[in-house]
Amino acid sequence: MMKLEGVVAFVMTSEAGSISMAARRLGLAKSVVSERLAELERTLGTTLIQRSTRKLSLTGSGLTFLPRAQRILREAEEATSELAARSGKLVGPLRISAPVGFGILHLGPAVGRFLRDYPEIELSLELDDSFVDAATGGFDAVLRHGAMGDGRLIARRLASSRRLLVASPGYLDRNGTPATLGDLERHSAILYSNRASDWRFSALENGRSRSDGGWSVVRPRAALRVNSGLVMRDAAMEGLGIALLPTFFVHNALASGALIEVNIGLQAEGAELFLAYPKDHGAAAKIRAFGDSLRRSFGTPPYWEKP
Template sequence: MMKLDGVVAFVTTAEAGSISMAAKRLGLAKSVVSERLAELERTLGATLMQRSTRKLSLTNSGQTFLPRAQRILREAEEAASELAARSGKLAGPLRISAPVGFGILHLGPALGRFLRDYPDIELSLELDDSFVDAATGGFDAVLRHGAIGDGRLIARRLASSRRLLVASPGYLAEHGSPASLAELEHHRGILYSNRASDWRFADGTGWSVIRPKAGLRVNSGLVMRDAAISGLGIALLPSFFIYEAIAAGQLIEIGIGLQAEGAELFLTYPKDHGASAKIRAFAESLRRSFGYPPYWERAMAPHSQP
């Protein structure tokens, strides 16, 4: 009989790309994962993976079996979640991915609240600023800010956040404060390298787009914030990164008469997975922790430009 722990080992290894990474995600010894894979192959009478010292790849049998194995695990997990929800108790693993900066600044207290309410959930959080595919990345759900634009996904809105143009008092004293898009284009920009370097602003009829000169490109919102505080240029950042720096006078919001494209926060998961009771509970817990409007927007109110 095929054992579920062997299916878990196979799916995790296929999604992680190596037995070592799969063992790390599962919290098991590498030898245990290898043995479970070998037992699954013996049970199925087929080789699912080709192993070498350099890489691991799926055989034709493995490629055929993988989507079915993923479906088996999803259905088993969803069935367990439904039963737990009916009994008023949620339990078992929940694997979430989130951006690094937002996770560092805002997820610690929120996760504490969630796990106090649901102590039997085994939560695993991975912080990653690169694009994480919520449909194929091996996570139950992925937290994102900004547009989703992926028909394979369902997105549960968690909170809103504005994107604001900011710079240090020293930078603005030396270079002046731009009052229009035309003036803004002549300033040094601190740009996020994991998305298009365009800055988009609503102009009443659509979007106005500018491409500022890059003084710095970096794939971290926290580094962008700190670079702006240091006076390296103007940054366009979500309010959840900068609300404290604005309140402390380290950064000043720049008003050019146009609203920048926002940064809505979503919890996304694949349509074909369905929303398990755990995902629904996690999303609702985050909403309660962030508040409406979220606490970073409430803190910004006295300091916002008219």
């Protein structure tokens, strides 16, 4: 008889691209995942995955079986969620991906609150700054800050964050404080390497961004490019240059005076925080509960936006 745990191992390995990554996401030893795959192949009487020292690929049988295996898991999750919802409980696994910096700064207390409210949910949280496809990445939901334009997904807005130009007092003492876009172009910048290095600003009217959608773009000179918002913040605090960062990275540094906001009279493009997941997902009830719990933990407005 085919065991569900073998199907889980096969689907996760196919989506993750390696047995090691699948084991990591499942919280299991690599040897356990390998044995479950081997047992599934013995049960089906065919090889599903072609293994080599350098790469892993699906056989013809594996490609045929994969969509059916994914459907088996979706239906099993939907059945479990439906029964749990009828009994007033949320139970079982929930796999979430989130950005590294935001996770380190803000998700520890929020996750603790969620698991105290829903102790029967088995939460797996993986922090990753690379792009994770919420539809095919092997997660139930992905926490992102930035634009969402994927028609395959439901995106629940969790919180907002402004992006601010910030620099250390020492840097501004040595180099002066820019007051215009032209001034800004002559300064050293700390840039995030995983997105376009342009800085986009909208003019303000009565303290708010203009409604015509017009943007002014600055292409600053890079003193440092790095794929971590936390390293950007720390580099700015060390006086390496000016950084454009969401308030959820810099609110404490601004409060302590380690960083100073650089005001050039323009509003930088914001950073909305979303929880994204595929439509008709079997774990939708758990995902909604997780999103609601995060919103309560962050507050409205979120605590990083409060004076």
